[in-house]
Amino acid sequence: MEMNIALLPGDGIGPxxxxxAVKVVKAIGQKFGHKITxxxxxxxxxxxxxxxxxxxxxxxxxxxxxxxxxxxAIGDPKYDNDPKAKVRPEQGLLRxxxxxxxxxxxxxxxxxxxxxxxxxxxxxxxxxxxxxxFRELTGGIYFGEPRxxxxxxxxxxDTNIYSKDEIVRLARMGFEAAQKRRKLxxxxxxxxxxxxxxxxxxxxxxxAPEYPDVKVEYEFVDAVxxxxxQWPKAYDVLITENLFGDILTDEASVISGSxxxxxxxxxxxxxxxxxxxxxxxxxxxxxxIANPLGTVLSASMxxxxxxxxxxxxxxxxxxxxxxxxxxxxxEDIAEGGKAYKTSEVGxxxxxxxx
Amino acid sequence: MEMNIALLPGDGIGPxxxxxAVKVVKAIGQKFGHKITxxxxxxxxxxxxxxxxxxxxxxxxxxxxxxxxxxxAIGDPKYDNDPKAKVRPEQGLLRxxxxxxxxxxxxxxxxxxxxxxxxxxxxxxxxxxxxxxFRELTGGIYFGEPRxxxxxxxxxxDTNIYSKDEIVRLARMGFEAAQKRRKLxxxxxxxxxxxxxxxxxxxxxxxAPEYPDVKVEYEFVDAVxxxxxQWPKAYDVLITENLFGDILTDEASVISGSxxxxxxxxxxxxxxxxxxxxxxxxxxxxxxIANPLGTVLSASMxxxxxxxxxxxxxxxxxxxxxxxxxxxxxEDIAEGGKAYKTSEVGxxxxxxxx
Ligand SMILES: CC(C)[C@H](C(=O)O)[C@@H](O)C(=O)O
Ligand SMILES: CC(C)[C@H](C(=O)O)[C@@H](O)C(=O)O
Numbered sequence: 001m002e003m004n005i006a007l008l009p010g011d012g013i014g015p016x017x018x019x020x021a022v023k024v025v026k027a028i029g030q031k032f033g034h035k036i037t038x039x040x041x042x043x044x045x046x047x048x049x050x051x052x053x054x055x056x057x058x059x060x061x062x063x064x065x066x067x068x069x070x071x072x073a074i075g076d077p078k079y080d081n082d083p084k085a086k087v088r089p090e091q092g093l094l095r096x097x098x099x100x101x102x103x104x105x106x107x108x109x110x111x112x113x114x115x116x117x118x119x120x121x122x123x124x125x126x127x128x129x130x131x132x133x134f135r136e137l138t139g140g141i142y143f144g145e146p147r148x149x150x151x152x153x154x155x156x157x158d159t160n161i162y163s164k165d166e167i168v169r170l171a172r173m174g175f176e177a178a179q180k181r182r183k184l185x186x187x188x189x190x191x192x193x194x195x196x197x198x199x200x201x202x203x204x205x206x207x208a209p210e211y212p213d214v215k216v217e218y219e220f221v222d223a224v225x226x227x228x229x230q231w232p233k234a235y236d237v238l239i240t241e242n243l244f245g246d247i248l249t250d251e252a253s254v255i256s257g258s259x260x261x262x263x264x265x266x267x268x269x270x271x272x273x274x275x276x277x278x279x280x281x282x283x284x285x286x287x288x289i290a291n292p293l294g295t296v297l298s299a300s301m302x303x304x305x306x307x308x309x310x311x312x313x314x315x316x317x318x319x320x321x322x323x324x325x326x327x328x329x330x331e332d333i334a335e336g337g338k339a340y341k342t343s344e345v346g347x348x349x350x351x352x353x354x
Numbered sequence: 355m356e357m358n359i360a361l362l363p364g365d366g367i368g369p370x371x372x373x374x375a376v377k378v379v380k381a382i383g384q385k386f387g388h389k390i391t392x393x394x395x396x397x398x399x400x401x402x403x404x405x406x407x408x409x410x411x412x413x414x415x416x417x418x419x420x421x422x423x424x425x426x427a428i429g430d431p432k433y434d435n436d437p438k439a440k441v442r443p444e445q446g447l448l449r450x451x452x453x454x455x456x457x458x459x460x461x462x463x464x465x466x467x468x469x470x471x472x473x474x475x476x477x478x479x480x481x482x483x484x485x486x487x488f489r490e491l492t493g494g495i496y497f498g499e500p501r502x503x504x505x506x507x508x509x510x511x512d513t514n515i516y517s518k519d520e521i522v523r524l525a526r527m528g529f530e531a532a533q534k535r536r537k538l539x540x541x542x543x544x545x546x547x548x549x550x551x552x553x554x555x556x557x558x559x560x561x562a563p564e565y566p567d568v569k570v571e572y573e574f575v576d577a578v579x580x581x582x583x584q585w586p587k588a589y590d591v592l593i594t595e596n597l598f599g600d601i602l603t604d605e606a607s608v609i610s611g612s613x614x615x616x617x618x619x620x621x622x623x624x625x626x627x628x629x630x631x632x633x634x635x636x637x638x639x640x641x642x643i644a645n646p647l648g649t650v651l652s653a654s655m656x657x658x659x660x661x662x663x664x665x666x667x668x669x670x671x672x673x674x675x676x677x678x679x680x681x682x683x684x685e686d687i688a689e690g691g692k693a694y695k696t697s698e699v700g701x702x703x704x705x706x707x708x
Pocket of ligand 2: 193
């Protein structure tokens with residue numbers, strides 16, 4: 001198969017982890033006979049520094065012309081504590097999601113037996129957790145208008161807005177995923193307070209009869225924030241709006257103790273995007289110590305979701321599991337054993353594939 | 355001292371737990387020579403059933419004329435899955451908060467040594483956790499206009515809105531609390547996305563120099579949702595807007611393993627309100643099995659926050675600790691020991707005070 005992959009390393013540790021995923025993807029290409037071309041683009045703080053724009057048109061063109069995007073991480077502390085900064089790296093991310101039509105962010109949370117003891121939660125709570133969020137990614141309060149300040153600057157406002165169509169397309173993805181999994185769908189909203197949430201709940205209720213094999217539960221976002229910690233094994237597929245999804249997927253990411261390893265996919269249009277859930281971790285940038293496995297597993301998701309190549313996807317996750325079993329890991333999970341460099345882990349994985 | 359206390363038992367287990375708090379408050383009154391009068395009002399689903407209104411004017415008059423309100427819980431499942439229900443119990447709660455001017459919800463999370471093993475988190479993460487949220491309670495997306503649907507019903511919208519004044523008054527409470535505690539204030543927002551959050555951050559930055567002894571940290575809501583689970587001991591005082599506060603205080607409530615025991619206070623005007631953080635727990639209603647300690651500890655907060663009577667407040671928390679140490683507890687925390695009835699726990703606490 002021919003594949004055009006856009007690489008957006010971004011900021012901080014982004015370039016280092018992307019470099020390892022590239023090694024792995026190349027090895028897969030070699031082994032399975034795929035013709036893979038990479039094109040790199042700037043995004044985030046590094047794009048602002050170079051062009052003044054966190055998501056330059058040139059980058060968008062590379063992405064739009066690709067079959068899939070591999071994304072590292074963005075963000076730089078110099079922008080975080082300046083609420084008046086005119087241009088922020090995150091704007092690039094948001095514009096990219098919207099312009100590429102990536103309306104669904106898929107975030108699995110699962111456990112690695114060799115790492116589950118690192119969870120802040122007790123073993124019986126997390127052992128075997130296997131849930132996945134479908135977060136709406138191009139609507140809601142992230143993009144709603146009007147937003148801003150009054151003239152005097154003494155009042156600020158944001159608008160949360162959802163159309164039925166936006167809810168339907170995201171919910172259908174959740175229903176379909178649930179059908180292939182444990183057949184439980186949880187619709188997360190705040191229907192006791194928010195008008196948008198009532199439309200979410202109503203829309204999901206209308207769709208439910210089309211998926212008679214899926215059990216649907218409706219739960220308030222505050223209750224989910226509790227139950228995710230109390231008993232995460234109760235969940236299978238969760239669907240929710242953009243802002244709730246932002247909060248809950250990050251909360252869920254710590255459950256398994258494997259945050260640095262968790263991949264994600266953003267879907268919705270021809271071009272699909274894959275990225276680790278961790279941030280740009282600026283303190284570690286350039287040190288060759290960051291854990292590349294979240295990005296490598298994102299590449300595994302890419303073969304599956306973007307190209308339907310499940311064998312390739314599985315081989316990547318198999319070698320990742322092997323690296324964990326054999327202790328070929330970075331310092332964050334080395335625990336007294338030898339700590340390998342980011343680049344060494346990437347080399348090892350690529351060699352194992354070949 | 356003379357005290358007029360409004361009692362709003364509400365729904366589900368509300369009446370049973372309030373009844374125990376009343377026993378305790380009466381015992382305190384007797385012991386310390388306070389003249390305490392109680393007046394009861396309807397709120398929530400039971401108020402809808404009786405009057406069609408979840409917060410009837412008669413109830414508001416009782417509250418407004420009182421010195422403090424003791425609140426049980428509201429909510430009934432029959433309203434939860436009907437997104438089109440015209441009147442919902444929660445509307446009563448929201449109207450009450452707004453009409454009474456209760457703009458700050460104070461929610462401590464701390465551990466009871468005898469219960470900390472019940473936490474879903476590992477012992478080293480929770481042992482000694484002591485944090486408190488100040489959640490803005492009468493603004494934000496809970497009340498912002500416009501909210502609703504377009505004519506065809508195919509779009510829904512909510513407005514998040516904050517004025518500088520609303521932020522200032524809440525933030526000052528947080529700063530002052532931090533000064534009396536470990537002197538760390540965390541401002542929780544989503545300033546990388548939301549205009550309201552940028553006003554929050556900017557306003558807190560402006561206030562900070564007035565509290566030079568307080569260290570201020572700014573953290574995104576998604577990061578807090580993670581760190582609260584990873585290392586809750588990192589936090590002291592957290593301030594945040596209404597919706598983020600709703601989600602994060604519930605998340606935090608499970609950390610210590612003592613959710614049924616956690617009290618809360620809502621402040622901001624002459625009349626202050628005190629309530630346990632747990633819900634109406636309809637499955638347990640009428641069975642005399644609900645844990646009354648959250649409500650009893652809310653009464654303790656009432657003596658402290660509403661009347662400045664710290665000795666009375668401390669005596670209540672002391673007898674609660676004694677009941678835990680001696681195993682005079684309801685079935686949710688009895689763990690193989692004898693399970694006492696809700697009413698028996700209340701009787702025991704009142705007797706100990708006298
Ligand atoms: C960086 C930020 C704008 C972004 C978001 O809120 O969506 C991030 O938190 C995420 O979840 O990808
Ligand atoms: C019942 C609901 C409207 C309420 C809220 O969201 O404020 C509750 O969750 C709370 O936190 O007191």
